[in-house]
Amino acid sequence: xxxxxxxxxxxxxxxxxxxxxxxxxxxxxxxxxxxxxxxxxxxxxxxxxxxxxxxxxxxxxxxxxxxxxxxxxxxxxxxxxxxxxxxxxxxxxxxxxxxxxxxxxxxxxxxxxxxxxxxxxxxxxxxxxxxxxxxxxxxxxxxxxxxxxxxxxxxxxxxxxxxxxxxxxxxxxxxxxxxxxxxxxxxxxxxxxxxxxxxxxxxxxxxxxxxxxxxxxxxxxxxxxxxxxxxxxxxxxxxxxx
Amino acid sequence: xxxxxxxxxxxxxxxxxxxxxxxxxxxxxxxxxxxxxxxxxxxxxxxxxxxxxxxxxxxxxxxxxxxxxxxxxxxxxxxxxxxxxxxxxxxxxxxxxxxxxxxxxxxxxxxxxxxxxxxxxxxxxxxxxxxxxxxxxxxxxxxxxxxxxxxxxxxxxxxxxxxxxxxxxxxxxxxxxxxxxxxxxxxxxxxxxxxxxxxxxxxxxxxxxxxxxxxxxxxxxxxxxxxxxxxxxxxxxxxxxxxxxxxxxxxxxxxxxxxxxxxxxxxxxxxxxxxxxxxxxxxxxxxxxxxxxxxxxxxxxxxxxxxxxxxxxxxx
Numbered sequence: 001x002x003x004x005x006x007x008x009x010x011x012x013x014x015x016x017x018x019x020x021x022x023x024x025x026x027x028x029x030x031x032x033x034x035x036x037x038x039x040x041x042x043x044x045x046x047x048x049x050x051x052x053x054x055x056x057x058x059x060x061x062x063x064x065x066x067x068x069x070x071x072x073x074x075x076x077x078x079x080x081x082x083x084x085x086x087x088x089x090x091x092x093x094x095x096x097x098x099x100x101x102x103x104x105x106x107x108x109x110x111x112x113x114x115x116x117x118x119x120x121x122x123x124x125x126x127x128x129x130x131x132x133x134x135x136x137x138x139x140x141x142x143x144x145x146x147x148x149x150x151x152x153x154x155x156x157x158x159x160x161x162x163x164x165x166x167x168x169x170x171x172x173x174x175x176x177x178x179x180x181x182x183x184x185x186x187x188x189x190x191x192x193x194x195x196x197x198x199x200x201x202x203x204x205x206x207x208x209x210x211x212x213x214x215x216x217x218x219x220x221x222x223x224x225x226x227x228x229x230x231x232x233x234x235x236x237x238x239x240x241x242x
Numbered sequence: 243x244x245x246x247x248x249x250x251x252x253x254x255x256x257x258x259x260x261x262x263x264x265x266x267x268x269x270x271x272x273x274x275x276x277x278x279x280x281x282x283x284x285x286x287x288x289x290x291x292x293x294x295x296x297x298x299x300x301x302x303x304x305x306x307x308x309x310x311x312x313x314x315x316x317x318x319x320x321x322x323x324x325x326x327x328x329x330x331x332x333x334x335x336x337x338x339x340x341x342x343x344x345x346x347x348x349x350x351x352x353x354x355x356x357x358x359x360x361x362x363x364x365x366x367x368x369x370x371x372x373x374x375x376x377x378x379x380x381x382x383x384x385x386x387x388x389x390x391x392x393x394x395x396x397x398x399x400x401x402x403x404x405x406x407x408x409x410x411x412x413x414x415x416x417x418x419x420x421x422x423x424x425x426x427x428x429x430x431x432x433x434x435x436x437x438x439x440x441x442x443x444x445x446x447x448x449x450x451x452x453x454x455x456x457x458x459x460x461x462x463x464x465x466x467x468x469x470x471x472x473x474x475x476x477x478x479x480x481x482x483x484x485x486x487x488x489x490x491x492x493x494x495x496x497x498x499x500x501x502x503x504x505x506x507x508x509x510x511x512x513x514x515x516x517x518x519x520x521x522x523x524x525x526x527x528x529x530x531x532x533x534x535x536x537x538x539x540x541x542x543x544x545x546x547x548x549x550x551x552x553x554x555x556x557x558x
Contacts, residue, residue, distance in 0.1 A: 057437070082439035094437060096430035098552070107427045110420065111439035158438060 010035040010194060011056070011162055016064035018048075018055040025051040027218040028064070033162070033211075036192040038184075040209035040226070042202050042239050048218040049198040050091055053164045056196075057081050057088050068162060083111045087160035091167050093151040097140025101131055104139050104150055108157030117157070124153040127183070145176040152183075156193075165197045169204065177201065181208055202239035206230050214239070245519055251392035253515040254507065259398035260467070260482075261506020262405045265499035266460035267476075267483035268490065269412075272498040273453040275487070276429040277446055280338045284325075284348035285457050286480030291352055292318040292458025293471045294360060297367050307368050311462055315455040322454030326447040335432070335442075356473040369466035371400030401463050408459060409499065412452065416495075421448055429493075478531060482509070485534040488541045491551020501549065509533060 011033040018026040025048045033039040043049045055062045057078050066074040073081050082088070096104050105124060109117040125132035128149045134142060139150055148168055155163060165184070169177040181204050187193055188208075199205035206212055212229040214222040222235065229235045267289060274282045292314045299310035325348065333340045373384045374396050386393040416422035427435040428445045435442055464479055465471050482505050490501025513533045541548060 059433070059436075077441075078436040079439050079441045082437060088437045090433070090437065094431060094434040096427050096434060098430040099426055103423060103426070107423055107435075107438050107440070110424060110427075154438065 010037070010069065011196065012065075012067040013056070014065045014067075016052070016055055016062065016066065018051050018060050018062045020051075020060055025060075025218050026055060026062075029215070029218075029220055031213050031220060031223065033194055033196045035194055036188070037211060038188050038195045038197065038209045039211045039213065040197045040199055040202075040205040041213050041215055042199065042205065042229075042235070043215040044238075045200075047215045049215060050166055051218075052215065053088060053090075053166050053196070053198055056164060057086060082158065085159075085161035086164065087155035087158055087162070088164040089148075089151045089155045089166060089168065091170065093144075093147045095139040095142075095147050095150050095154065097138065099139055100136050101139055101142070101150060102135045104154050105131075105157050108154035111158050120157055120159070124156065128153055144171050145173070145180070148172060148176075148180060152180075156187075161194065163193055163195045165195065165199075167198055167200060169199060169201045177204065184208055202235070206240075244522060246515075248391065250511070250515060251390040253510040255389075255392065255394050255398050257507040257510025258503060259395070259401045259506070260464075260510065261486070261503035262401050262499075263460050263464045263467075263502070264479065264482045264486045264505050265502025266405055266408070266456055266463065267479055268487040268498035268502040269409075269495060270453040270457040270460065271483060271487045272490075272492060272495055273449050273456070275492045276495070277425065277449045278330075278335065278341075279493075280341055281345070281484070281492075282453070283342065283345040283480075284352060285345075285453065285483070286476030287349050287352035287356075288318060288321065288325075288454050289457030289461035289479075290471070290473060290476045291321070291356060292454070293367065293461035293465055293475065294356060294473075295458070296462050297360075297365060297471050300368060301365070307370055311370070311459070314462070315458050318454040318458040319451035322450035322452075323447040326450040327443070331443050331446070353473050360471075360473065362473055364468070364470040364472045366470040367462070367465045369397060370404075370462070371395075371397040372466070397466060404459070404463065405499070408456065412456075412495075415452070421445070425449055481531065482506075482534050485537045487548075488538045489548055491548025493552060494548065494550040497548055497550030505534060505537060508537065 013029060013031050016026055016029040017024065029052060031039070041049050041052060051060060054060050056066055058074070058076065058081060059078055062074065064074065065072055068084060068086065071084065073084055076084065096107065099107065102121070105121050106117070109120065125135070130146050131150055131153060134146065139147065142150060168180060172180070184195065185208050188195055197205055197209065206226045206229055209226045212223065212226050213220050214235060222229070222232065230240070267285065270285050270289065271281060274280070295314035295317055296310045299305045299313055300307050329344050330341045386395045416426060424435065424440045424445045425448055427438070427440060428442050432442055435445070461476060465475065468475050483502060486502030486505040487498045488501070489504055490497030490499070509530045513529045517529055
């Protein structure tokens with residue numbers, strides 16, 4: 001479909017600490033996302049999953065190193081990290097409720113200066129026809145599933161090298177979740193877009209991912225290939241409901 | 243009671259033109275409120291400073307009035323950017339108190355500095371809409387046309403046309419430019435705006451710039467009604483503009499303009515004309531100010547979001 005759109009690049013995180021005020025949430029994480037790969041971070045509520053993604057984008061106070069491809073981005077500001085190719089779909093979608101669907105996509109391309117923005121809008125409208133039908137509606141009036149599609153499409157409008165997804169399944173009906181994850185898989189397979197997903201729905205996430213990390217109280221306690229984690233008794237008990 | 247309907251159109255025209263000015267200043271308030279959810283109490287004094295810039299450029303330096311207005315609006319916009327960058331950006335945007343205190347401080351400082359430079363006497367500033375230009379065919383007098391047996395002043399028409407034009411340009415900037423899209427995005431969701439690569443500080447500076455330019459426009463338009471410019475000229479106007487913004491909805495640009503116009507109408511028709519009907523004489527300024535506070539109070543009590551403001555309702 002669109003092989004040349006996304007540059008593949010890996011992510012390497014070392015000794016990542018993050019805190020909100022005096023509360024330290026991440027206590028020295030080390031992990032990697034392979035170029036063109038999909039990695040997933042599993043963990044219970046409050047383990048630090050969302051904070052991990054926020055720390056990568058420097059949205060909280062952090063220390064440690066975050067290397068995108070060859071470049072250390074740990075000191076850059078959030079807006080500049082986005083300019084370097086990291087797209088982040090935050091928890092709760094983070095769409096612009098008072099802007100139309102089309103404007104949400106257009107602002108997604110804010111960092112771009114090329115002439116193909118309109119083509120990309122058409123592409124995502126083709127992939128998500130529901131959004132196309134609602135092009136002029138305010139994003140705040142969309143259903144949860146449509147908002148999640150919009151959030152993803154908006155993130156991809158900046159032609160990222162790395163896509164961060166924070167609990168994309170949250171609050172969505174099972175059928176919609178399945179459809180959404182199929183789209184993520186297709187996106188990764190067809191474009192080689194590198195992805196890091198935080199997810200409570202471990203089954204779905206491990207099906208899509210090729211590598212996984214388990215995080216507990218701000219530390220990584222287990223990691224391995226997705227297959228290995230699926231068969232790990234501790235993971236099965238804690239996250240797969242086996 | 244003396245229902246003097248003959249003069250009612252006069253009061254309506256007057257209310258509509260004062261209201262348009264309140265709407266212009268209310269717009270300056272709302273532009274900053276939308277993006278930051280804080281009230282810039284220095285709006286009026288910045289506008290007054292802009293009017294004095296016009297005074298200096300036009301009355302003292304002899305530059306063409308309209309060019310002076312344009313230059314003053316640009317200079318005000320630059321000052322707005324400077325204030326945003328140096329005085330508000332260092333503070334945590336989630337913490338409103340320091341920035342609100344800073345705008346209050348700016349209010350006092352600008353007023354004092356202007357008073358020191360120009361003292362507190364009223365100085366005459368040319369009226370951009372004093373007389374109909376020569377190319378307009380004679381329509382009654384050189385300052386008004388007769389409508390419904392009342393005098394519709396050229397000044398009122400000029401204010402309406404200017405505001406309509408300014409609103410049209412603002413609409414173009416906000417809806418057709420990338421900077422405008424970024425401004426709307428920051429107003430809607432600051433964190434997500436950062437996540438699409440918008441530098442939110444610069445975008446807020448852009449908002450301050452437009453707001454300051456609009457404030458200056460409002461001050462220049464209101465000056466002839468006050469007899470000229472003086473450092474205290476905007477104090478009550480700011481309160482009427484606040485009432486208008488609260489009435490229309492602090493986060494609605496269109497609401498701000500309509501709210502300002504409504505406040506002008508309420509003042510002129512209900513308070514002034516009604517005052518004459520009930521009491522048989524004018525109780526202008528005191529009642530008008532009281533009415534503005536009453537409007538703010540009633541709106542906050544019964545409809546905190548204002549007539550056109552949004553209570554954030556979203557589907558999840």
